[in-house]
Amino acid sequence: MYSVNYHRATSVVDAVKKIKTGDAKYLSGGMTLIPAMKTRLAAPSDLVDLNHIADLKGIKVSGKTVTIGAATTHFDVANDEKLMKVCPALCALASHIGDPAVRHRGTIGGSVANNDPAADYPSALLALGATIVTNKRQLAADKFFKGLFETALKDDEIVTAVTFSAPAKAGYAKFPNPASRYAMTGVFVTKGKEGVRAAVTGAGDDGVFRSKEVEAALTKKFEASALEGVSVPSKNLMADLHASPEYRANLVVVMAKRAVMAANA
Amino acid sequence: MGIEGIGARVARKEDKRFITGAGRYVDDMVVPGMKHAAFVRSPHAHADIKKIDVKAAEAMPGVIGVLTGKQLKADGIGNLICGWMIHSKDGSPMKMGAWSPLAVDRVRYVGDAVVVVVAETKGQARDAAEAVEITYKERKSVSDAVEALGKGAPQLHPEADGNLIFDWGIGDAAATDAALKTAAHITRVNIVNNRLVPNAMEPRAALGHYDKAEDHYTCWTTSQNPHVARLVMSAFYNVAPENKLRVIAPDVGGGFGSKIYIYPEEIVCLWASKKTGVPVKWVADRTESFLTDAHGRDHHTTVEMGFDKNNKIVGLKVDTIANLGAYMSLFSSATPTYLYATLLSGQYNIPAIYGNVRTVYTNTAPVDAYRGAGRPEATFVLERTMEIAARELGVSPAELRRSNFVTAFPHQTPVIMCYDAGDYGTSLDAAMKQADYAGFAKRKAAAAKKGKLRGIGMSCYIEACGIAPSAAVGSLGAGVGLWESAEVRVNAVGTIEVLTGSHSHGQGHETTFAQLVNSRFGVPLDSVSIVHGDTDKVQMGMGTYGSRSGAVGMSAIVKALDKVEAKAKKIAAHLLEADEGDIVIENGQLKVAGTDKNVPWFQMALAAYTAHNLPQGMEPGLKETAFYDPSNFTFPAGCYICEVEIDPETGKTDIVQFVAADDFGNIINPMIVEGQVHGGIAQGVGQALLEGAIYDGSGQLLTASYMDYTMPRADDLPSFQISTSNTPCPGNPLGIKGCGEAGAIGSPPAVINAITDALGHENLTMPATPQKVWAALRSGSKH
């Protein structure tokens, strides 16, 4: 790691002020940023720690409306009783991110801002039709995620929360990369007032995306059997050591089936 | 056995410090004035070094020295060597290319060390390392061994034409060809044994300290054999004569073979310490470990096995190309020859065998022995071939094996080894019973109902441990003898120190060696200390690898204990005014047999040191040393049966049952043996399902972190069902065969045999990742 200056922000306003120092970066759980700094792949001059801003923490559920503060850990999302009642699929997703150490430090805001193409949360937020709340504006998930590690966030913009209306049904299934255990293909499906949405992570060569084919099939019938014989094109899917585009195309359908089964269970 | 003696399930003494974070590893060592090193490594697989500019680096904060290969050569530091001479079939010696600890004019793999920077802190050393400017002219590279032998392949070393290091043969080629001609059936198989990265939990590290006043060096290093390190650094690298070089290998967090070898870094740290006048420490980060620890396996093999009309094996012909990487590591030549092809007879009566091995330079990390070392490769060749042959012949894989088993001992194979003892049928029966082999069809049908494909596979392995008789290995080209030493020091109050040339880096010697002493003298385990890993304390030793610490290391201790016992009895007899021959040792006392006359152990020891009343002419004190040279290898063997379920939708394989029935000879501590088997199987399953080092076309290691290199995790593995049925080894006093590598040797073919059974065809290479199994389900012919 290169040497770096650490700043503890006391409020969102304070954080925005401090981020102007040098080549600064926000620090949330640090589960992505710190390893990248240790291997010298990231080299911010300053870190602005968001972990001590009370406003950014915690989960609120009122009726079907869920709001999760950006600095809420994966562990807290996985174990929130109110959330469990309205959207257990999101709790289940959070409970399978990384390992216990990662879940106790890593945060939803960090994951969303980082938009790793193999991260779990982006698929959930896209399928839930969630809104990403920042210190400046509110952005629909469809507009927020922009490709590999790209989002609509401006340089000094802070994700403060994510919010969504819990759908009638939701389910997630992930096929982990054997080595990293990030999603090699993960599919989050929802069925709500506005219909069926299915978002895929880990597979797209331009990051998280909604699968037309899966959505069309599940709109007819929200059952695994509706996906029998459905195929998705491999054209824009990722190729790497662990999975070819064709294999990922297969996994999209298989994980979609399992996600629907989980949603209906 | 007693509650602490041989055969007792004693908890490991050393675990207290390991699991409470109190172990002392090289990185825990601090010497006054110590500074930190960082290496500048080649980013290219193959390139000429045109220019090295260190000026900017030297000007960086905290920098003490920036040193190059030219300076190292000018100071007379030698090249790294391979310590086992192999001759090609045509009689020519192996072609060893020069390996300078710091590359001078050419780099040959990504990670090749070029410059070392010494600075006040590790961070400053790294910062300055980035400021070293090296101008490279890239050359074409090759990472695949078969390609490297091809026409037009880039040449790595001027010494090795066509990148061929040696073309070696074992057995009788003409007899094997003739036998295969008579065969009623020949099974032909192409086999790839995947390249593995050892991944010890503790990365390699070195701390070099040159003491100017004494003109003396100390090297703390992550070594499995500190004495060999001292010998080689003195004799070949001209670091310092042995009496001026102390090597200490303190707690070492796993080796698996990768810490046998002497690497550039420890040599450079010692040299740099003298050069800069400060003690120099280097600790690898995980990326450096992936790039520069000696890798394992990486064989391409074709096999022909002939059977007569009664399904008896008539001949076996094996042709192997082994990738040795960019330079020849210390034992790299022995691993794919004498540790591999000598095991090609397996558990079977094979009248004619011929093995041909070509070793090849490529632009990859050096390859050397890794847990099992040659024996997993041999076992994979044989046990895949046997299973495929059974499928082709339409006979039960168990019966095909059984009908070819060696049943009479000693058994001379056509490939040097002479098996001393074994009972392969018993292990096979035990494993089949435990696995409920007969009930498999039912389980397969039940799995099919759940939409899963179930398969079963077995592997009957044999290996050679306890390496090895010195004269034998000497005649085969080894540069060292492979005996072991021991010194037993009984203190004046009867407590005991055992100094051993074996080195523990996870094996539990502090417990098992003490159990041996307890069995002999009744001294509590807590009163026995095992001292190892320091050339100033232990005079000489050959270290730990090849499952040799029990069979060879403990045998040396037995010899020393025999001498102690003889003297102790003399003293007791004198004190008790009895005949020496009547003295027995029981419950911590030396007794006159059949009477209640006795002298407690500690009183005898005190008498030895007060020397007030010793037999006439006896020297005071009680300390004995011994060297033990084994008379033969030992031959652990066993049968492993693996059962898998495959999810055809994703290609994911779950190991639903794993049975291991081993014959390890006599067992000192069953719990430690079980731990060794568990760890070995985990590594074998890792090779079969998960692990594989992959270089891309330009020689970059794609699997250079845990994001891409899959290590086995607990949930990849079932609860193992293991048992032992032991035929004592006749070759050593304790009847031990060794158990450290069996799991990694026996398991890969069992796993792949199970998966191919479920698939219905043989087209599958390791690691059998979900993607590969999924693709294999959609291709390949059914058998």
Ligand SMILES: Cc1cc2nc3c(=O)[nH]c(=O)nc-3n(C[C@H](O)[C@H](O)[C@H](O)COP(=O)(O)OP(=O)(O)OC[C@H]3O[C@@H](n4cnc5c(N)ncnc54)[C@H](O)[C@@H]3O)c2cc1C
């Ligand atoms: C071993 C391991 C396994 C993992 N496995 C998984 C997995 O299976 N699935 C998965 O989805 N993830 C996985 N992760 C990643 C983990 O979930 C991270 O926690 C997450 O991706 C980033 O969150 P963080 O809070 O740690 O963010 P940080 O690392 O602190 O920050 C990440 C990036 O986001 C920026 N940032 C952080 N917070 C904000 C904010 N509020 N507003 C704007 N920018 C911000 C930072 O500046 C930085 O660029 C794993 C990580 C590790 C180390």
